[in-house]
Amino acid sequence: MRGFTKTLALASSAVLATGLLAACGAAEDSGSGSSGGGGSDSKSIAFIQGVAGDEFYISMRCGIEAAAKEAGATVDVQGPEKFDPTLQKPIVDSVVASKPDALLIAPTDVSAMQAPLKAAADAGIKVVLVDTTVEDPSFASSAISSDNVGGGKAAFDAIKQLNPDGGKVLVISTDPGVSTVDARVEGFKTAVDADSSFSYLGVQYSRNEPTRAAQLVTAALQKDPDIVGVFATNLFAAEGSATGIRQAGKQDQVKIVGFDAGPAQVKALKAGTVQALIAQQPATIGSDGVEQAIKAIDGDATEKDIQTGFTIITKDNVDGDAKDAVYKSSC
Ligand code: T6T
Numbered sequence: 001m002r003g004f005t006k007t008l009a010l011a012s013s014a015v016l017a018t019g020l021l022a023a024c025g026a027a028e029d030s031g032s033g034s035s036g037g038g039g040s041d042s043k044s045i046a047f048i049q050g051v052a053g054d055e056f057y058i059s060m061r062c063g064i065e066a067a068a069k070e071a072g073a074t075v076d077v078q079g080p081e082k083f084d085p086t087l088q089k090p091i092v093d094s095v096v097a098s099k100p101d102a103l104l105i106a107p108t109d110v111s112a113m114q115a116p117l118k119a120a121a122d123a124g125i126k127v128v129l130v131d132t133t134v135e136d137p138s139f140a141s142s143a144i145s146s147d148n149v150g151g152g153k154a155a156f157d158a159i160k161q162l163n164p165d166g167g168k169v170l171v172i173s174t175d176p177g178v179s180t181v182d183a184r185v186e187g188f189k190t191a192v193d194a195d196s197s198f199s200y201l202g203v204q205y206s207r208n209e210p211t212r213a214a215q216l217v218t219a220a221l222q223k224d225p226d227i228v229g230v231f232a233t234n235l236f237a238a239e240g241s242a243t244g245i246r247q248a249g250k251q252d253q254v255k256i257v258g259f260d261a262g263p264a265q266v267k268a269l270k271a272g273t274v275q276a277l278i279a280q281q282p283a284t285i286g287s288d289g290v291e292q293a294i295k296a297i298d299g300d301a302t303e304k305d306i307q308t309g310f311t312i313i314t315k316d317n318v319d320g321d322a323k324d325a326v327y328k329s330s331c
Contacts, residue, residue, distance in 0.1 A: 042072050042074055043072070043294060044101050045102045045293055047061060047064050047076070047104045049078070049079030049106060050080075050108050051079055052078075052080065052081060053079075055327040055328065056327055057282070059283050059328045060131070060282040063284060063286030063287040067291060073101075073290070076100065078091050078095070083174065083178070088108045089112070092113070093116065096116075102125060102296060103128070104130050104293060107132050107133065107179075110179050111134070114134045118139050122139075128141055129142070129143040130285050131144075131180055131282075132145070132179045132180050133145065141295075141302045142292035142293075142303055144288045144305075146281070146285070146308050147308070147309060149190075152186060153187040153191045155259070155276075156187075158276040159228075159231065160195065160198070165197065166195065166199075167198065167226065167227070168198075168227045169198055169199070170201040170202070170229070171201075171202070171232075172206055172213050172231070172240070173185055173203050173206070174205065180234075181233040184231075210239040212240065214240040216244065218247055221245070228254060229254065229255045229256070231257050231258075232259065234258075238259065238268075239265065242268050242274050256273070256274045260277065261313055261326050262327045262329070263326070266318060269313065275314065277312070277314075279322070279327070280310050292306070
């Protein structure tokens, strides 16, 4: 694993306050762009994000563009409006028709994106999976992602530190079939099951929509008013969970640990609405992706699987050691 940073220094008496809410997908990423030097014979790389406007993929784009520039390759960036395979597949089909040398992609579903991506590889395009994967990634030159199972376990450790006496915990995820968040849920659940002071209320799916996540959390709190912790498996789940807990007036009782660290999540952390963030290394995932893509294009050996680390951000380190782990909303 590369660049693994774990700084678990949770403020034990975090003051909860109101104040979270940033628009979903409100980033500058217009969905397409290009960079890189090189002449007409320069290598062409397409990058298809999981969803446009998500600061995780924007930060990844920054890493990709910087690495491509260095290598003299061109980059074309596109992303669907929603994290949805029915919207991502047509983008893949049109990218494949344009015949780039390599395709970097975060597939939005393990099964629905299998055939379109296999078809891309069969067409001679070097496919590199960045972040998410598919059921059988054997056609891919490389697959690069965070230690998602480990991140789920770290989320439980953080919730336990905030609730040493245990209690009921809930997971808010996006959609089943998304490899990354499913792995985070698995890591979290395994850790909860191993600790008898906690009880697992299961996972609820928000379809990557903060409003839905907020509704799920509010409803869950009506059913189980004594929930002590929520693990939100990505940026939008965390945003919505914080809103739901605030709306239920339970911010002094329920601790939220969220995956990802966009500017809105950091604002929530500083406001005390969220207690810990697990920041991935999207720019590194992107630059590693370019490196592997170029090796594949050149016919050199690639690394089949690369795992990147994460940083745990709390109020205590957000302006210090963990400052650089925060995602960008533009490059
Ligand atoms: O958590 C990231 C990414 O790793 C996941 O696959 C989908 O959601 C994010 O993009 C954050 O919104």
